[in-house]
Amino acid sequence: MTTTHFFSRSAFLKIVLFILLFLGGFHSFDTVVSDLHDPGSHAVGEYWTVHGLHYGVDIVQNIGPLGFINYPATYTGFLSYEKLAVVGLLAIVFAYLTLEMAWLIPSNAVKALFLLLSWLITDTDSQLYLLSLLIAYALFFSSSLRKSLTLILVLVLLSLAKSTLMFIALFIVCFSTLRHLVARRWILAVLIPGGYVFAFIASWSLLGQPVTNIFSFIQAALHFTAGYNEAMSIFENPSKTILGVLSLIAAGAGIALHRFSQMRGRSASYIADGVGLAIIEVFILFVAWKHGFVRADDHVIIYFGFLAAAASLYLWLSLPGEETILTKKIFLRWILLAVIVIPCLIGFERIYHFTGPGKIPAYKWSRMKENAYILSDIRGYFQKLDERLMQSTQTLDMPQVNAVAGGQEVSYFGMLPAMMVYNHFTYRPMPATISFAAWNFWIMEKDAAFFRNDASAPRYLLYNLKSTSNRLTAQDDSLAQLELLQRYDIALTEKGNFLLKRRSNAPKLSLKPELAEKQYSLEEWINVPPMNGSTWIRIDVPGTAVGKLLSFLYKPSEYDIEYSLANGKTYTNKMITGTARVGFMIAPLITTDAEFLAANNFGEYARYQAGQSDKLSRIVKFRLHCTHEKISCSKAFIVAFDSIQGLGFGRMPDDQWQQIMTQFYSFVPN
Secondary structure, three states: OOOOOOOOOOHHHHHHHHHHHHHHHOOOOOEEOOOOHHHHHHHHHHHHHHOOOOEOOOEOOOEOOOHHHHOOOEEOOOOHHHHHHHHHHHHHHHHHHHHHHHOOOOOHHHHHHHHHHHHHOOOHHHHHHHHHHHHHHHHHHOOOHHHHHHHHHHHHHHHOOEHHHHHHHHHHHHHHHHHHHHOOOHHHHHHHHHHHHHHHHHHHHHOOOOHHHHHHHHHHHHHHHHHHHHHOOEOOOHHHHHHHHHHHHHHHHHHHHHHHOOOOOOOHHHHHHHHHHHHHHHHHHHHHHHHHHHEOOOOHHHHHHHHHHHHHHHHHOOOOOOHHHHHOOHHHHHHHHHHHHHHHHHHHHHHHOOOOOOHHHHHHHHHHHHHHHHHHOHHHHHHHHHHHHHHHHHHHOOHHHHHHHOOOEEEEEOOOHHHHHOOOOEEOOOOOOOHHHOOOHHHHHHHHHHHHOOOOOOOEEEEOOOOOOOEOHHHOOHHHHHHHHHHEEEEEEEOOEEEEEEOOOOOOOEEEEOOOOEEEEOOOOEEOOOOOOEEEEEEEOOOOHHHHHHHHHOOOOEEEEEEEEOOOOEEEEEEOHHHHOOOEEEEOEOOOHHHHHHHOEHHHHHHHHOOOOOOOEOEEEEEEEEEEOHHHOOOEEEEEEEEEEOOOOOOEOHHHHHHHHHHHHHOOOO
């Protein structure tokens, strides 16, 4: 099948459809930065790029220098025009390729369904996955050198946005190259991978990133991705799981039916095209599935939105020479399409809580009108956004901190980072950037080394101990928490945050094993032995074969830790096995800002040691529960206790502590 020229049929209809797809797929600014986690993280991501921080070295995250592509709706005031231009370009490419692929679908009904579902996509990630798939099809369906290299440039933009998109792009480039090698199209076989590598390196350098850091960026992305699977998992209700699994199985069956049913007797070139395209289709589908169902709150819309649109392509879009396939098993294709699309639409509707099928199109139509207005007066719209941003960021202003640390480097430990880029100091992030994102030893040690090193650690740090998903806060970046306790003192408090000041010549910390490792069972209460000083615990929960397979295909089992304190209170939190293996401090137990403040006071720490403190406590016993996917849970685990050598508490005198405590408790958040 040859690619139909873009304007060869009904030019007026295609122009109208292009405009609808562009305005529907263009994600304009509709929110400004606030003190919430997500918009604050979007702001600091753009700050890193503007200020030349090095991804993979200074920053260990899954986004790259063009990370703003992933959150186009957030207005930060940093890269406004650049962001609008890049997002607009991607919307143009998306609209063009959507139309081009739609016109290759032989069934008018399926063509209309694909166009409608592509237009209805509301989530940026869904759209970016679909755009990646469309680029793969376009590369496989065309032998044009100019078009191929243009699409490669778009893949480079996506690769610089997020490591996930980079891995997808590498799959597409590799299998596109392979098909040209098999077909002996030597020029394309060389220029496609060569063009991608050259464009990636050139763009990386133009964005202020050293070429030598590319490997570090990939390495950091792999470590970040490896820990995300457990640390950020949220389990959905069974109805969502059924909808997801049903549509996933049907999609896999559809790809197999479409790509492999006519392989016998075909040429090596045809087989390479079919197998390569099937692998890309399955890989993008799997990535969307994992992205949606690992953290299965509203994230599931990423999977449902993508697959609802992609299903028509999986079942009806054929390679050149496959035209006869589409005349066979038509009824089965329609059945598979229904089994894929209907669950996706049900999941889509339930997540967004729409009360009827007309609400989603109404929302999209409203967004299109807003986009048309924005594009007609970009400067005026930016002026309005600047006014909104100024009002919103007034709540982030920290005059006391600015008076002390203004003009100096300040780091951050917490999960609400927006204040770091809208004040009068220089933000110097720790590698993980967010405390709960240090979810394995590699990242935890990066952060600890950052604070351990007098040459790299900033003089000041803003501290706000918060976590997510009911996680045990003591686990979050626990190695870095030790260094902060040892190397920084509280200088002041403002708006619920502590400004910490680095102290000189702090003793080096070490862990001394106190008891031999011992094996315990789930649900078994474990007594924590009393020790002089501070106690560190390591909990090693080994993975089972079933658990590892389930973790790869879906997500890992989830464990809770139930613990009793010396003050008689009992709590239950989610436990991350990846960080529990490294360990965390349980005596004294610091899970809140108030406990961190108490541990810094001489008198309060002395009362804690005497068992008389009502502000600071320690774990005296605990047990583990397997709360989800019990079939794959480990039945036993290893526990070890260490004493923390050299850690000093209670350095703050009573008068200063009383003053800071009064200010801290008098703050009332908005």
